[in-house]
Every structure is written in C-alpha cells, then in structure tokens.
Amino acid sequence: MRRLFASFVALFCIITFAFDLIYAQEQSGTENNTPTIEQIPISALVPPPGRQPKNPDETQPVPMSEGFIKPDIPIAITANEVYYDQDRNVYTGIGNVVLTQVDAQLTADFVQLDYSAQLAVAQGRVEYKNPETAMQANAVTIRLDSKDSVVVNGKLVVTANEHHYYFTGSYMRKIELNRYIIYDGTYTTCDCGTEDADWMIRADELDITLDGYAVGKRATFYSYGMPVAFVPYGVFPSKVTRQSGILPPKFGWSSDDGYHFGIPVYWAISDHSDATLYTDYYTFRGLKEGVEYRYAVNKDWKGEFNADYIEDRVYKGSRWDIVFQQQQRLWRNLYLRAFLTGVSDRLYPVDFTSDINMRFDRYIRSDVILNNLWEDYDLNVDAQLYRDLSQDNNAYTWQRAPQIWFNGLGQNIANLPLAWRISTEATNFSRLKISKQEQELDEAADHIKPYYYLPEGRRVRIIPELFAPLNANHYLVFTPFCGLDQTIYQLPNREDQWHERFFPYGGAELYTRLERSWPLYYPLTKGIKHTIEPGVSYGYRPQPELQGESPVFNSEDRLHQQNNLVYWLSNRLWTKKIDPKLQQNQVLKILDLKISQAYNIDQTLRSINDPKKENNRDHPLSDIRAEIEGSFNIGSYISQVLIRGKTDYNIYDGKVDQVGFLSAIQDKYQDQLGLEYRYHLNEESIPDIQNLSGFARYTLEYFLALFAVSRYSFLEHYFIEQIYGMELISLQNCYTIRFQFVKVEIPRQDTSFQLFLDLTGLVKLNSGW
Secondary structure, three states: OHHHHHHHHHHHHHHHHHHHHHHHHHHHOOOOOOOOOOOOOHHHOOOOOOOOOOOHHHOOOOOHHHOOOOOOOOOEEEOOEEEEEOOOOEEEEEEEEEEEEOOEEEEEEEEEEEOOOOEEEEEEEEEEEOOOEEEEEEEEEEEOOOOOEEEEEEEEEEEEOOEEEEEEEEEEEEEEOOEEEEEEEEEEOOOOOOOOOOEEEEEEEEEEEOOEEEEEEEEEEEEOOEEEEEEEEEEEEEOOOOOOEEOOOEEEEEOOOEEEEEOOEEEEEEOOEEEEEEEEEEOOOEEEEEEEEEEEEEOOEEEEEEEEEEEEOOOOEEEEEEEEEEEEEEEOOEEEEEEEEEEOOOOHHHHOOOOOOOOOOOEEEEEEEEEEEOOOEEEEEEEEEEEEOOOOOHHHOOEEEEEEEEEEEEEEOOOOOOEEEEEEEEEEEEOOOOOHHHHHHHHHOOOOOOOOOOOEEEEEEEEEEEEOOEEEOOOEEEEEEEEEEEEEEEOOOOOOOEEEEEEEEEEEEEEEOEEEEEEEEEOOEEEEEEEEEEEEEEEEEOOOOOHHHOOOOOHHHOOOOEEEEEEEEEEEEEEEEEEOOOOEEEEEEEEEEEEEEEEEHHHHHOOOOOOOOOOHHHOOEOOEEEEEEEEEEEOOOEEEEEEEEEEEEEOOOOEEEEEEEEEEEEEOOOOEEEEEEEEEEOOOOOEEEEEEEEEEEEEEOOOEEEEEEEEEEOOOOEEEEEEEEEEEEOOOOOEEEEEEEEEEOOOOOEEEEEEEEEEOOOEEEEEEO
C-alpha cells in the first residue's frame, strides 16, 4: 500500500503540471478586451490646476507596491502656487499641493517633479492614499524611473484580504517592487495605532517584503505596550496573500490515538492552484500522510482533491480516504458537478473525523451530476454511489448509475386557460449481492429465483400532467389537475424481463387570501401586513394496477391508494422595510403559522368498530400538523430572533406523535441562546427519539466569551454531546484564543481538548488533546 500511495503522489504531481499546462493554454487563448487609457508620457503634459486624467473609469488602481507615482499615466496637480521651468522640465507646487493620478492622491506642503532627473520630492505633512494603501510622512523622495523611494518619519498601511497591515519607521526606503528597509520601525495588524496595539513588533531594522516575510534585527515583541520577548534576529510573516512555507505545527493527545504531532507544508503551486501536504504522527496508530490540492483553471472551472493514508497499528491494516470535488461550466447553461468520496472501511469517519466529516451519517454518497437549464425545461444526468457505514459488506447496497431526470415546467396551451407539465425519471439500479433476508422473502412468496429483490434492474417513470389555474378576480384561486403515472421496468434477471405499471390520478386545489395592513413609523420600518390563507385540496389515486408484480428497489415501487382531502389555514405576518444601501423597500416575511389535517375518504366506508383496525392509521382523520417559522428583530438590542417548529397531534389517542422545535435569539453583542427539542413515536406508539439540545454564548466585558453546546437524550439518560469552552478576543480584534472541551457518546465515546489561536496577520494554530 505504501508503494501504491507513493505512486499516487507521483500521479498527483503529473496531474498538477497537466493542470498548469491547461491553464496556460486557457490564458493564451483568451483575448484581453479591457479598455485602457491612451498612453501619454507625463513629461509631455502641462496639466492646469484641477484637470483630471482622461477616462479615469477605464484605468486600474495604482497600489503602493506598484510605485508611488506612475511615469506613464496622466497626472493632475493643484496648489496655492504652481510653477513650471520649461528649460529644466520641472514642476513645483507650493502650499496645499494635491497630485491626483487615477484614484491615487498625494498631498503635501511642497512638491517638486523633476522629469529630467526622473525625481519627485515631497515635504511637509505628506499623505498618500489609494484603495489599497495609505502613507503619512514628513518627507518623501521618489525615483520615477525605478521603484526606489525614501520615506522619512512615515507610517504605512496596506489593506488586503479584509485585514490592515501597519508599518512605521523613522526612515523607510523602498528598494524593490514590494520590499522596504525600515529603521527604528514597528509592525502590527491592530486597528488601533501602535501605542494601543494588542501586539506589535518593534525593531532597530526591519527588512519587510509585502506578501512575504519581515526580517527583524534587535526586535522586541510587545503585548498591550509591554515588552514580552526580545529577539536579536527574527523572521516574522508579513503576508497579505498565500505563499509557500511551513504552517504552524499540530499537537495533542487522545485516549484512542495517543500523542499526536504534525507539520503541514503549504505549496503555492501557481496563480490558479495550491496544495497542503500533511505528515501526522500518532504514537498509537503510526504515521499518516495526506495531501489537499486545490485548483481554479478559470472562474467556471474549479475543484479540490484530498487524500490520506495510514498503516494503522490499532486497526492493524492500511486505511485511507479520498475526496474529490469539482464544479465546471462546460457550455452556456451546461454544468458539471462532482463530489466523490471513498474510505477504506466504515469506521474511518469515526476515527478520523477531521478527514471525513460524516461521523453520524449512515451513508457516504458520491455524485457526478451533468445539468442543463433552459427557460422551460431542465435536464439532469446523475451517477449516485453509496457506501453503507452500518454494514461491513457494501455488496448489498443499491447504486444508481446513471439516473436521468427531464422535466418540463408549466406551459400554457395556446390561448386556453390550460397548461401542461411533465416529469420523467430513468434509473439504473445495480448491486453485487442479494441479502439472505431478501432471499427468504422471495421464497415465502413462492419464488425460487429472485423475483422482487434483484441484483440489477432499470426503471423509467413518466408523469405528464394537465392543470388549469383559474383566478376569480384575485379573491379565489382554483386549480384542477390530472395526470398519468406510468412506470416501465427492464429486469434482466427475471423471465418476464419487461414489466409495466400505470395509473391515472387527479385532484384540485382551492384557496383564498385575506389581508390587512397597518402603517408603522419606526426607523427603516414602514408597515406590517397580516394575511390569512384558508385552503383545501383533494387528491385521488387508485390502487396502481399490476404493482404486485413489480420489483422492489425503493419506496416508489409500492404506492398506496389515495383518496384524501387536505385542508389548511395559514397566518402570515409581513413587514416593509427600507434597505439603506439599495434605498428601496423590501417586503419580508417575519412569521408563518400553518395548521393542516388530511381526511381519508376511503376509511369512512369502514365501520369505526371494525375488528381489523390495528392502529390509528385505519382512522379517516390524520394527525393535526402545526408548523411555525419566523425570523425577526426586536428593537436595536435584539438583532435576531429565530423560531422554527413542527408538531403532529393524534386526535384519537390524544398524544403528540412527533415534535421538532428550534428557537434562538441573538443580541447586538453577538450573545446567543438557543434550544432545540426533538420527539418521535414509532408505529407501536413508543418513543424512539427524545432529545433536548441547547447552545449559549455570552460575552464578558467585550473580550472574554463563554460558550456551551450540549445534547441530552431522555431515553438513554445521558448527554450525547457536550462542548464547553471560552474564547478570548482582543479589544482591537487582533487575535482570538479559543479553548474548548468536547465529549461525545456516539457512535462511540470520545473526549478531547482543543485549542485554537488566531493572531491576525501573524500566525494561526489549532491543537487537540
């Protein structure tokens, strides 16, 4: 297996270079149609005060790292006094000087542009800014023909990836495109200034490469203004984008794995791809190797590939997992999506949860989907592969490859008040073996050979439908419908290889809507509306003919007769708010309460005292179902309230068959409190689920937050999952430290301690015990 994994790594490298080649071909075949401004040398311009560059919207921003002043782009200069020496080709501005170049701007008390010497000098309250950077200094000297510049007593701020990077120095020299030499300087990422920074690096000399590293001589690390550590010579990250290198190590301990230590390595392969290589050692299990490869050939073609391998001493064998994801637009509205997952054994997601996040799932599902959308139709071609994690042998699990759906959306027929739609499905079912229990069921039905339960088969289902939406002056909506459901089977393992099932169906829906609005005069809220929607629907489906001879692939192969009335009553609250960004009204639903019940007409033909009645399913009235959903805020303090629930009440037994309820609240300080309750009765009216989950988060004094998540089972009388922890947040959001205790009972007992450290712009670290 180790040789196989080595071969896999070699194949991974080959694929990587192949993607690079594809990407190069993609880029070479793409024409650049972006308009650019007319290239006029700045030395040929004599801009009057207040003149703006030509076509400024068609130019690209000029970041600090590309040079303070671009010599080949028009510039505008304004000042109290402007002089031009034609013999020396020198511009001089005195008093409130403003230089504008695209969306970059330089201001100072005195500026001189010497185009003969290709030199620019600014003195007195010098400020420079553009969308990415800002700079303040007493004096600046810039070489126009190179990237060399000098800043005296300056401050530099670089913005990238939603973070700010702050540099200061008594003398800063820019010697390369994005490299600075700073004397008596500082470096931090805190949005609070160097005096109040939560953390800061001060050094006699800093050699900083943006998007690289900062090399400091005689450096001191400060926390809250206090010196914490002195480093005669140190290397610190100063990255604003990704770059190859060693990531912070991982370490920890657990009762199952022993001590754990790992060093991940990040590899920035190219502009469109990167990878992370993992080498993790577990004292009990052994060495686990892994790789994560990510690529984006273009905006319509991206994906990710992950793989791990270990010779597990506890499991006593080779173990691995593979995960592949890809999204690609092939042509116009034709899309390809893939999600493939494979594991060596069914316990792998339990032992290595971080690799395969399916700890509580029964199946691992892989999909490859080809999808095309039209205005009135859609087509999906899918291959679904399943891995049953509850069984050691996956040979009995159905695989669906391929599976094809073609749907036609509602379309009117000529000028008639009549419309049609159609849905079709074709599925190929296959598996390796038939279970012993399925064989016994076939034998009990006097079938010696497989008849109902087969190793393979194909099913095609076609459902055309007609419907007529009739609207009576917007007060009453009536929609009758009818259709034909036809299923065709192709069964190579049976003597009658072709089998057919068909039945007509029909029904209608009738509802009305009553509403009333009230004006409100709160900020950004202009009104509230209440709607009541009573309705009733009827559906009829006879017992499908020839269904008793159909095979059994899933529940769709055994349909029951339907002759039901469903009535409901919906109450909805709406509000009208003003979006301050879009400056337009928005209608939002804040609460929805619906009560419904079904009535089985066929059951009324049977006597209430019928001795054949075994349970409440033989009664005509179904459970009363109540559903509620809401999302709203209360004033300025409660930022969000979320309510979601569903319950079924049995009117014959006077019992609640199932409950699912979730409620959560959050305030403006991000404090959170929520509860979730789940309850369910099985067919024998015995509870099989009864759990209560809760989560809470509370912030203390803006810098310390406590949180807890727990789930308790009333049936087993223990906590299924418990998470307790604390989070330390700096006052300026410069770092976050989170420590948490996690204990779970299923699928097996496990306890861990986890530590997460995020020092913004410097390091990220997480560990688990």
